[in-house]
Amino acid sequence: MLPIHLRRLEAESIEIMRDVVAEFERPVMLYSIGKDSSVMLHIAIKAFYPAKLPFPLLHVDTTWKFREMISFRDATAKRLGLDLIVHINKEGIARGINPIDSGSALHTQVMKTDALKQALDLHGFDAAFGGARRDEEKSRAKERILSFRSAGHVWDPRNQRPELWSLFNTRIRQGETMRVFAMSNWTELDVWEYIMLEKIPVVPLYFAKQRPTVRRNGATIMIDDKRLPLNCGETPEMRMIRFRTLGCYPLSGAIESDAMAIEDIVAEMQTATVSERQGRLIDVDEAASMEKKKREGYF
Amino acid sequence: MFVKPATEAVPARTKDQLRFITCGSVDDGKSTLIGRLLHDSKMIYHDQLTVLERDSIKHGSAGNDIDFALLMDGLEAEREQGITIDVAYRFFTTPRRSFMVADTPGHEQYTRNMATGASHAQLAIILIDARKGVMVQTRRHSFICSLLGIRHVVLAVNKIDLVAYNKECFDRIARDYLAFAAGLGFTSIVPIPISGRYGDNVVDRSAHANWYDGPCLLEHLESIDIPSGTAGQAFRFPVQWVNRPNPDFRGYAGTVASGRISAGDEIVVAASGRTTRIKRIVTHDGDLVGAEAGDAVTITLEDEIDIGRGDILSRPDDRPKVAGQFAAYVIWMDKEPLAPGRNYVLRIGSQTITGSISAIRHRIDVNTCEHLAAGMLSLNEIAFCDVATAMPAVFDPYDLNRKTGSFIFIDHYTNRTVGAGMIAFPLRRDTNIARQALSVDRRERAALKNQKPCVIWFTGLSGAGKTTIANLVDQKLCGMSRHAMLLDGDNLRHGLNADLGFSETDRVENIRRVAEVAKLMADSGLIVICSFISPSRAERDRVRGLVGKEEFIEVFVDTPIEECARRDPKGLYSKVKSGKIKNFTGIDSCYEAPTTPDVHLRTMEQTLEHSAEAVVDVLMARSILDG
Numbered sequence: 001m002l003p004i005h006l007r008r009l010e011a012e013s014i015e016i017m018r019d020v021v022a023e024f025e026r027p028v029m030l031y032s033i034g035k036d037s038s039v040m041l042h043i044a045i046k047a048f049y050p051a052k053l054p055f056p057l058l059h060v061d062t063t064w065k066f067r068e069m070i071s072f073r074d075a076t077a078k079r080l081g082l083d084l085i086v087h088i089n090k091e092g093i094a095r096g097i098n099p100i101d102s103g104s105a106l107h108t109q110v111m112k113t114d115a116l117k118q119a120l121d122l123h124g125f126d127a128a129f130g131g132a133r134r135d136e137e138k139s140r141a142k143e144r145i146l147s148f149r150s151a152g153h154v155w156d157p158r159n160q161r162p163e164l165w166s167l168f169n170t171r172i173r174q175g176e177t178m179r180v181f182a183m184s185n186w187t188e189l190d191v192w193e194y195i196m197l198e199k200i201p202v203v204p205l206y207f208a209k210q211r212p213t214v215r216r217n218g219a220t221i222m223i224d225d226k227r228l229p230l231n232c233g234e235t236p237e238m239r240m241i242r243f244r245t246l247g248c249y250p251l252s253g254a255i256e257s258d259a260m261a262i263e264d265i266v267a268e269m270q271t272a273t274v275s276e277r278q279g280r281l282i283d284v285d286e287a288a289s290m291e292k293k294k295r296e297g298y299f
Numbered sequence: 300m301f302v303k304p305a306t307e308a309v310p311a312r313t314k315d316q317l318r319f320i321t322c323g324s325v326d327d328g329k330s331t332l333i334g335r336l337l338h339d340s341k342m343i344y345h346d347q348l349t350v351l352e353r354d355s356i357k358h359g360s361a362g363n364d365i366d367f368a369l370l371m372d373g374l375e376a377e378r379e380q381g382i383t384i385d386v387a388y389r390f391f392t393t394p395r396r397s398f399m400v401a402d403t404p405g406h407e408q409y410t411r412n413m414a415t416g417a418s419h420a421q422l423a424i425i426l427i428d429a430r431k432g433v434m435v436q437t438r439r440h441s442f443i444c445s446l447l448g449i450r451h452v453v454l455a456v457n458k459i460d461l462v463a464y465n466k467e468c469f470d471r472i473a474r475d476y477l478a479f480a481a482g483l484g485f486t487s488i489v490p491i492p493i494s495g496r497y498g499d500n501v502v503d504r505s506a507h508a509n510w511y512d513g514p515c516l517l518e519h520l521e522s523i524d525i526p527s528g529t530a531g532q533a534f535r536f537p538v539q540w541v542n543r544p545n546p547d548f549r550g551y552a553g554t555v556a557s558g559r560i561s562a563g564d565e566i567v568v569a570a571s572g573r574t575t576r577i578k579r580i581v582t583h584d585g586d587l588v589g590a591e592a593g594d595a596v597t598i599t600l601e602d603e604i605d606i607g608r609g610d611i612l613s614r615p616d617d618r619p620k621v622a623g624q625f626a627a628y629v630i631w632m633d634k635e636p637l638a639p640g641r642n643y644v645l646r647i648g649s650q651t652i653t654g655s656i657s658a659i660r661h662r663i664d665v666n667t668c669e670h671l672a673a674g675m676l677s678l679n680e681i682a683f684c685d686v687a688t689a690m691p692a693v694f695d696p697y698d699l700n701r702k703t704g705s706f707i708f709i710d711h712y713t714n715r716t717v718g719a720g721m722i723a724f725p726l727r728r729d730t731n732i733a734r735q736a737l738s739v740d741r742r743e744r745a746a747l748k749n750q751k752p753c754v755i756w757f758t759g760l761s762g763a764g765k766t767t768i769a770n771l772v773d774q775k776l777c778g779m780s781r782h783a784m785l786l787d788g789d790n791l792r793h794g795l796n797a798d799l800g801f802s803e804t805d806r807v808e809n810i811r812r813v814a815e816v817a818k819l820m821a822d823s824g825l826i827v828i829c830s831f832i833s834p835s836r837a838e839r840d841r842v843r844g845l846v847g848k849e850e851f852i853e854v855f856v857d858t859p860i861e862e863c864a865r866r867d868p869k870g871l872y873s874k875v876k877s878g879k880i881k882n883f884t885g886i887d888s889c890y891e892a893p894t895t896p897d898v899h900l901r902t903m904e905q906t907l908e909h910s911a912e913a914v915v916d917v918l919m920a921r922s923i924l925d926g
Contacts (some may be wrong), residue, residue: 005316005397014595015539015554019649022540022608047552047595049583051544122586135390142387156386161716162411162632164418167646167707171714185316185399187390 006194009186013040014047015166016145016182017129021054022137023170024127024178030116031057031084033069034246035202036131038076039191040183042200045128047079056083058128062111064090064099064248066224072203082157085123089115099250100229106249113296117153120177127170127178144182151175154296188244189269196262206265208257209244219253300804317520320449323426323584332426332495333402334367339389339502340517386416395521406434410443410665410679411632412721417447421525424516429462429492432758433475434755437745439584439665445483446628446681446721450703451525452480454490455516460629464507487523491516494738529592534558534566535619535695535703536612537648542597542599543837550581550597551606553649556702559591560598560614567615568606572616576604592596606692611693611703616624619703622725623691624657624813625806629676629684633710637676639684642837643717647692648702653837654688657804673840676718687725687804689811689841697721724882745824748782751923752821754846755914757830758839758893759856761871762863764902764910768856769830771911781924783826790859801882807838814842821850826923834884836891852921854914855896860885862903874925 002010020027031037041057048054061072077084089097092110099107115118120128135140144160146168159170172178185189195202212223214234221228222243223236228250230236242253242265259265323329338348343486355366361593389400401416403409417423423444427437444452454476455487462468473490491500492508493516502517514522537554542550560566560577567574580587581597590596598612606612611619631637637656645654662673662682697704708718745752755772757765766787776783788809790800796812799805810833820827833839843851863885864872875883882888893899898917900910917923 008315010591011554011595017537018552018595022649048550049543049582049597050550051542084686134388141389142385160385162415162719163716164415164707164719165701165705166704167648167719169646169707169709169714169716171644171709173714185388185390185394189392189396190397 002194002197006190006197009183009190010043010046010194012166012185013043013182016168016180017047019166019168020127020129020170020178020180020182021048023168024031026123026125026234026274027055027127027129027180028085028120028123028125029053029055029057030131031059031073032075032131032246033059033065033203034131034185035195035206036133036186038200038202039186039194040129040131041076041080041104041183042198043083044135053082054173055129056085056123058085058087058123058125060112060115060119060191061086061088062099062107062248064111064227064250065095066203066222066246066249066252067204068205069203069246073202076201087119087122088116089118100227102195104251107251109296111248119226124173124285125177127180129180129181129182132181133186133188134181134184143181143184145181146170147181148178149179150173153177155179189266192262192269197267202247205243205246207261208240208259208264210238211241211254212236213241213254214240214269215241218276220256222249222252222254224249305806311521316399317523317525318399318420319422319424319520320401320403320413320420320444321424321426322405322413322444323455323457324426324436325427326829327405327426328495329405329426330402331367332424332501333389333400333453335495335498335501336400336517338391340391341497348722351889358921386412386828393517393521405440407436407439407665408679410439411441411630411719412680413443414447414630414632416721417444417449417849418701420444420447420449422451422520422523423449424455426455426457429465429468429472429475431458432472433479435666437476438479438667438884441480441483441663441664442668443681445485448697448721450484450486451523452485452488453516454488455517456490457495458493459492459499459505459508460494462500464492464505466508468511469508470513475745489513489519491519509603529557529691529700529702530559532557532592532700532908533587533617534560534612534614535700536566537558537613537650537703538596538608538610539649540608541606544766546742548599550579550599551610551612552595554595554598555590555592556648557592558614559589561589561884562586565615566600566612567605567618568613569613570691571605572612573602573604574581575600575604577601584844591907595918609648609693611648615763619693619695621691623689624685624687624726625694625728626660626704626723627684627686627720628663628681628697628723629656629686629718630722631676632683632817633715634678635710635717636678636801637708637718640802640807640834642770642803642807644710644711644837645686645688645692645706645720646709646902647694647706647722650692650809652688652690652692653841654692655807656684657687660684660687682722684720686720687807688904689807689838689843694722694725696724699722708778734748736904741822741824744822748824750781750824750826751850751921751925752824752826753850753852753918753921753923754817754821754829754842755852755854755918756829756833756839756842757828757854757856757895758833758896760843760860760863760890761832761883762866762868763858764907765830765832765856768854768907768910768914769828769898771907772914775911775915779924781826783822783825785819785828786820786832788813788831791816806835810838817842818846821846827888828916832884832890834888834890836893852897852914852917853893854898854900855893856900856902856910857892859903888891 097110144163215221243254244255259268323625357676388401391398393844425440456472469492493500500515522628536553537551538551543554562577564577572746578601581588639656642653645652655766659673661670662892683716704722706720710717757769759765774783795808799809817827873879875886884890
């Protein structure tokens with residue numbers, strides 16, 4: 001049996017998911033393949049059991065995810081019989097947008113943010129579940145559980161609906177949408193403890209292993225395929241690393257770690273001295289950058 | 300990769316997460332206190348500290364020291380203005396417990412934000428500046444916390460360093476506060492002398508205030524026992540979603556709001572009065588023998604009875620209240636004031652019902668708790684009100700149950716969340732009436748008449764031709780030996796509704812009564828023909844909800860207003876023109892045309908006879924006239 005605090009968090013997430021499915025016409029779950037998505041998916045399956053998931057999953061593929069993420073995604077979809085939609089911004093591909101030449105900001109804007117908006121519009125989804133948590137980042141701390149987006153997916157932090165008790169205002173007009181953060185009140189440690197106790201499969205990149213890496217601007221980048229050009233004098237080195245968060249591989253910083261099992265990760269978490277977003281190269285420019293990205297429709 | 304089962308690393312935390320709110324104005328050092336709490340309990344990571352140090356130089360107000368307030372004030376605008384304008388949720392975990400902190404602004408113009416934060420909290424830290432003592436804002440914060448049902452308070456006497464760690468000063472403030480808070484219903488009040496800036500008694504014991512022998516703030520938060528309490532109360536299970544994966548399974552998904560239940564126990568559906576027993580308590584991890592407050596489960600029942608989202612299951616001997624009117628504390632949260640009589644969407648648990656404030660009994664001054672007269676309610680004002688709902692709502696007093704006693708107001712037009720309410724008690728002469736289930740049901744009554752009951756609802760402007768066509772339909776049905784009954788707006792206003800005028804509240808009540816009468820008649824097997832202007836879409840939707848959408852046929856008698864005014868069969872339009880009538884639908888009061896009526900009659904294009912036939916055709920197509 002789960003400890004009480006995890007049982008309560010799980011029940012809270014289930015309650016949110018059921019409410020959204022009861023009130024919206026076309027919900028979707030954004031599946032990013034990471035640990036938070038894995039937990040969110042696991043909880044969703046519990047929430048609607050014995051029925052199958054009453055919504056599809058959407059993965060916005062930037063084409064720069066780690067290869068192990070993609071194989072994990074496909075295996076998960078097959079194992080659980082999921083209705084998985086994979087969306088790639090074809091226009092971005094045609095324009096040759098990539099994280100190396102275009103820079104992280106443009107790549108993220110085109111291949112993640114724009115791609116997400118395209119996919120939501122294309123399928124007419126009116127509510128999208130995301131696995132973001134309030135403990136991740138400062139502007140997320142003020143995020144609602146049901147986050148209202150006006151037509152065009154715009155987030156206006158000044159015009160969010162007050163959220164009291166667990167009484168969600170699910171009313172929207174044509175063209176407006178809702179982002180739903182069912183795991184808002186989970187912490188990174190809660191997520192790992194839950195993964196451990198519920199035996200939830202996660203991408204192997206979270207566990208330490210010898211992997212080929214280069215060091216750039218203080219970050220350790222894994223060489224996942226031949227697309228990462230080596231700078232002059234740079235040679236790949238094998239390092240014992242793992243990831244706390246996963247994204248596009250050239251933008252994901254690894255940490256040196258010996259945590260090879262889930263218990264090791266939980267133990268490491270309890271003594272961690274840096275935040276999980278530290279490995280995210282797309283956040284570092286300035287403190288308000290996440291807020292800016294969110295206003296433009298980033299998850 | 301599949302994770303191996305856990306062997307030894309089991310979390311040491313055995314207590315539930317504690318959710319608390321911090322109340323204080325900017326100057327009280329609230330954000331600094333929370334920042335300090337996070338920092339001293341090693342919950343701020345190195346990289347965050349780096350950013351903080353950089354930001355402290357740029358925006359900070361603590362000289363060369365780290366400004367912990369910057370950790371909490373997340374949004375750009377707030378950092379620039381140096382104030383907290385929204386609710387921020389912070390998380391930290393100690394080996395003993397995990398915490399969620401709602402950090403909310405303390406100024407009076409942010410009462411709604413504070414109420415929002417308080418609605419999620421079990422405990423409040425109320426900050427007082429040791430130099431200033433109990434102030435008006437302290438009273439306001441305490442009152443709002445009490446109103447929102449918080450029962451545990453920490454009185455953090457902050458900036459104790461600035462009064463030279465003076466014991467007498469601390470004692471005086473504690474004494475003042477205890478005297479003031481006596482009437483607010485708090486179960487525990489723990490005063491602690493602290494310094495957010497220097498960390499005294501936050502995480503570590505103060506070396507300067509050695510006269511204080513109580514707990515440090517964190518120590519108290521880690522150890523205080525706040526029984527969720529709700530498990531010991533009456534069983535309430537609001538149905539959120541009906542789970543029907545196949546014809547053999549029908550489960551009701553929801554979270555137990557309070558109390559506990561076991562398989563085999565008898566339950567009643569509060570709104571309909573139907574009783575049955577719990578068959579199974581289903582979860583993905585296997586069936587449970589019992590479930591208690593906080594558990595998210597799916598329940599199946601012994602008998603197939605009609606249950607949907609919004610229904611509440613309880614035990615037959617301890618039922619929630621069912622009433623269409625109740626008294627409640629209301630906090631207004633929108634720039635547009637609350638107007639009594641105006642319709643709002645109310646969300647009460649998983650029920651969504653149209654409702655309005657029928658009377659503001661008194662407004663409450665949040666600073667003095669004084670009762671004041673009020674005709675309306677503006678942003679951030681709180682009042683004790685009578686609320687009327689279009690359909691009976693199922694609820695408990697908020698004092699007894701936060702889950703089933705709270706509700707929000709949503710504006711029909713803007714969809715904004717405009718208010719929040721806490722139910723005090725039902726308004727009805729006899730509160731001991733529970734709904735009785737009858738043995739002969741409506742299907743059997745209808746079968747005797749060889750017809751299927753329904754409600755045909757004619758809507759349209761005054762003079763559109765509703766009653767004329769309705770009358771023709773009635774005649775045709777009579778000629779076909781069908782049992783029908785025509786309810787006409789004007790006729791009912793001579794009797795049943797003689798006490799009602801044309802204010803928005805009265806119009807709502809008018810339609811509510813008509814809908815109830817129509818439903819009774821349909822229940823007895825009749826085809827009920829109703830002719831009412833019924834300008835509000837929400838109102839008509841409500842009737843549809845009451846009658847059931849399968850049996851509700853909306854007929855839109857579509858005549859342009861110029862034509863209605865030209866016909867003017869009752870001479871009303873000329874009276875409007877001369878200013879003798881106000882609030883006339885289509886002129887100075889809005890008519891919301893149906894978007895998808897079951898029958899759309901364009902009277903400029905077809906005769907009355909054809910219109911009536913079109914209605915009868917729909918009845919035939921729906922097999923209503925099949926014997």
